[in-house]
Amino acid sequence: MRDAAPQGTYKVQALDRAFAVLDLLGESDTPLGLAQVASSLQLHKSTAHRFLMVLERHRMVERTSTGKFRLGLRLFDFGNRAIEQYDLRDRAQPHLRRLVAETEETAHLCILEAARVIYIDKIEPARSVRMITRIGASNPVHCTSVGKAILAFLPEERAAEVVRRIRFERFTHRTIATAEALRTEMEKTRRRGYAVDDEELEEGLRCIAVPLLDAQRQPVAAVSISGPSFRVTAQKLPAIANHLLQCVRGISVDMGYISTGRGNRATWSA
Amino acid sequence: MRDAAPQGTYKVQALDRAFAVLDLLGESDTPLGLAQVASSLQLHKSTAHRFLMVLERHRMVERTSTGKFRLGLRLFDFGNRAIEQYDLRDRAQPHLRRLVAETEETAHLCILEAARVIYIDKIEPARSVRMITRIGASNPVHCTSVGKAILAFLPEERAAEVVRRIRFERFTHRTIATAEALRTEMEKTRRRGYAVDDEELEEGLRCIAVPLLDAQRQPVAAVSISGPSFRVTAQKLPAIANHLLQCVRGISVDMGYISTGRGNRATWSA
DNA sequence: ATAAGCTTCTCAAAATATGGGACCAGCGTC
DNA sequence: GACGCTGGTCCCATATTTTGAGAAGCTTAT
Numbered sequence: 157m158r159d160a161a162p163q164g165t166y167k168v169q170a171l172d173r174a175f176a177v178l179d180l181l182g183e184s185d186t187p188l189g190l191a192q193v194a195s196s197l198q199l200h201k202s203t204a205h206r207f208l209m210v211l212e213r214h215r216m217v218e219r220t221s222t223g224k225f226r227l228g229l230r231l232f233d234f235g236n237r238a239i240e241q242y243d244l245r246d247r248a249q250p251h252l253r254r255l256v257a258e259t260e261e262t263a264h265l266c267i268l269e270a271a272r273v274i275y276i277d278k279i280e281p282a283r284s285v286r287m288i289t290r291i292g293a294s295n296p297v298h299c300t301s302v303g304k305a306i307l308a309f310l311p312e313e314r315a316a317e318v319v320r321r322i323r324f325e326r327f328t329h330r331t332i333a334t335a336e337a338l339r340t341e342m343e344k345t346r347r348r349g350y351a352v353d354d355e356e357l358e359e360g361l362r363c364i365a366v367p368l369l370d371a372q373r374q375p376v377a378a379v380s381i382s383g384p385s386f387r388v389t390a391q392k393l394p395a396i397a398n399h400l401l402q403c404v405r406g407i408s409v410d411m412g413y414i415s416t417g418r419g420n421r422a423t424w425s426a
Numbered sequence: 427m428r429d430a431a432p433q434g435t436y437k438v439q440a441l442d443r444a445f446a447v448l449d450l451l452g453e454s455d456t457p458l459g460l461a462q463v464a465s466s467l468q469l470h471k472s473t474a475h476r477f478l479m480v481l482e483r484h485r486m487v488e489r490t491s492t493g494k495f496r497l498g499l500r501l502f503d504f505g506n507r508a509i510e511q512y513d514l515r516d517r518a519q520p521h522l523r524r525l526v527a528e529t530e531e532t533a534h535l536c537i538l539e540a541a542r543v544i545y546i547d548k549i550e551p552a553r554s555v556r557m558i559t560r561i562g563a564s565n566p567v568h569c570t571s572v573g574k575a576i577l578a579f580l581p582e583e584r585a586a587e588v589v590r591r592i593r594f595e596r597f598t599h600r601t602i603a604t605a606e607a608l609r610t611e612m613e614k615t616r617r618r619g620y621a622v623d624d625e626e627l628e629e630g631l632r633c634i635a636v637p638l639l640d641a642q643r644q645p646v647a648a649v650s651i652s653g654p655s656f657r658v659t660a661q662k663l664p665a666i667a668n669h670l671l672q673c674v675r676g677i678s679v680d681m682g683y684i685s686t687g688r689g690n691r692a693t694w695s696a
Numbered sequence: 697a698t699a700a701g702c703t704t705c706t707c708a709a710a711a712t713a714t715g716g717g718a719c720c721a722g723c724g725t726c
Numbered sequence: 727g728a729c730g731c732t733g734g735t736c737c738c739a740t741a742t743t744t745t746g747a748g749a750a751g752c753t754t755a756t
Binding site (some may be wrong): 213293 | 437438440444445476477481484485486488499501504505507508509539543546558562563645675
C-alpha cells in the first residue's frame with residue numbers, strides 16, 4: 157500500500173495493513189492521531205482504530221498522553237532479539253571503539269541484505285557533529301563504501317545477483333549510475349583492498365570501508381570510517397585503511413573466523 | 427493463543443497469529459522450520475507458510491541458508507525507530523560510559539512501562555563476565571532497583587496504579603512479596619535517595635539505582651549499577667550512589683531537564 | 697454555547713483468510 | 727538404489743473473519 161505494491165503471490169491483507177501502520181508511525185517523527193493514520197493509509201476510521209487497538213495490545217504501538225500513537229517498545233525488544241543472533245555487533249563493538257579513537261571519525265558496522273546495506277552499529281568520536289545515519293536504517297549498495305566493500309569480495313555469482321537488484325538511483329553527481337561503472341569500481345576496490353565512497357551518497361561526505369570475511373572468506377559485513385571530505389582527505393585514505401584492516405582482523409579473531417595461533421581446528425563448512 | 431488469551435475486545439486474528447510467530451522465533455535461539463512453527467502454534471502448515479512468506483516479504487523474518495526462519499532485520503529497524511523518539515538513550519550513553527568507567531560495574535538505563543521496567547541500554551565494564559540482561563528485555567518493577575527507583579518517585583496515584591498491576595512473583599527468598607513490604611521499601615528509598623535490589627531478582631546480584639527526573643520532576647527513567655554481591659558490597663553503596671547521582675544530573679542537563687545556568691525558558695507542560 | 701473534529705462502538709454484509717489435501721523434493725534407511 | 731519419511735509449496739471451495747457505514751461520545755476551539 158505504502159511503499160510499492162504488496163506484490164508476491166502470498167497475501168494477508170491484515171498484515172500488510174498493520175505494517176503499513178507501523179511504517180507510517182515509524183516514518184513520522186511526531187505521534188499521529190487515529191484520523192491521520194486512517195487518512196494517510198486510506199483506511200476507514202473504524203478499521204484503523206481496530207488495528208491500532210490490537211497493535212497497542214501487543215505493545216507494537218503506544219499512546220502518548222494526548223492519545224496519539226507512536227511505535228511501541230515491543231518493537232525495540234524484537235529488534236534486539238533480531239540482531240542478537242548476529243552477535244557480530246556485540247563482539248565488534250570494542251574494536252570499533254578503538255578504531256574511532258584512532259581515527260577520530262565515525263565508524264559504521266554494516267551487513268548486506270538484498271541490494272542494500274544495513275547499519276548494524278555506529279560509533280561516533282567524542283566530539284563531532286552528529287551524523288545523520290540511524291542504526292537499523294539502510295542504504296543502497298552502489299553508493300556506499302560498505303556496500304562496495306562487501307560487493308567487491310562476494311563470489312562472482314552472488315555479486316551479480318546483487319547488482320541485478322540494484323536500482324541505480326542517483327544521489328549526487330558522483331553517484332555510480334551504471335552496472336558497468338560499478339564493475340570497474342569493484343576491480344579497483346579489490347586491487348587496493350578497500351572501498352571508497354567519494355561523495356557518492358552525499359555531498360561533502362567521504363567514506364572508506366573494508367569487508368569482514370568469515371571463516372570461509374565470505375564477506376559477512378563491512379566496517380567503515382566516514383567523515384567530512386575536508387577531514388577525510390585522499391592522502392589519509394591509506395592510513396585509515398590500515399586502521400580499518402587491523403580493526404576487522406581483531407573482529408575476525410574475536411568471532412573465531414581466524415585463529416590467532418597456528419594449530420587450529422579445521423575450517424567449518426556451513 | 428500463545429501467552430494468555432488474546433483478551434481485549436478488539437481482535438484481528440491475523441495479527442495475533444503473526445505476532446505469535448515472531449514471538450516464537452524471537453524466543454527460540456535457533457532458527458525454526460515451517461513445520462516446527464506450525465506445530466508449536468497449532469497452525470496448519472499451509473497457514474503458517476503463508477504467514478511466513480508474508481512476513482518474509484516485509485523482512486520481519488528471514489530465511490537461513492537451510493530454509494529455516496528467524497527474525498528479520500526490519501524489526502531491528504523498527505526497534506531503533508521506536509526508541510529514537512525517546513532520544514534519551516543517545517544522550518545518556520556518554521554519561522553511562524563515564525559511570526561505568528568510575529565504578530567498573532555494569533550500568534543499565536531503564537524506563538517504566540506498565541508494571542515492568544524495560545532495559546533501554548546497557549554498558550559493561552571493559553572486562554567483566556557478561557551479564558545476562560538483553561537490551562529491550564524487561565523485568566517486573568518490584569524486584570529491580572530501577573523499578574523501585576522510578577516507583578518511589580512517582581506521584582502517589584501513578585505509583586498506586588503501577589503497584590496495583592504488579593503480580594508479586596518471587597525470584598529469590600529476598601524478593602519483595604507484598605504491596606505492603608514494597609510500600610515501606612519505597613519510603614526507605616525516598617529517604618536515602620537511591621534504590622537497592624539486594625539479591626531480590628537473582629541470587630548473588632546486587633543493584634543500585636537512582637531515578638532520572640524530567641523537567642516536571644517526574645521520573646522518566648532510572649540508571650543502575652549492577653554487580654556480584656561480593657564486589658558491590660553494602661559499604662560501597664553510598665559511594666556508588668554518588669556516582670549515579672552525578673550521572674543522572676549530567677543526563678538531565680543534556681536532555682534540557684535542568685538548565686545549567688539560570689535565565690532559562692519556562693518549563694513546558696506535556 | 698455551539699460546533700467542529702476526533703475517537704469509540706455496533707452490526708450486517710462480503711471479502712478475506714482458512715486449511716484440507718495434493719504434489720514435490722530431499723534425506724536417511726534398508 | 728529404491729523406498730518411505732518428514733518437511734515444504736501450492737491450489738481452491740468454504741465459512742470465518744474482517745470490513746466499513748454510520749451513530750454515538752468526547753474534547754477542544756470558537
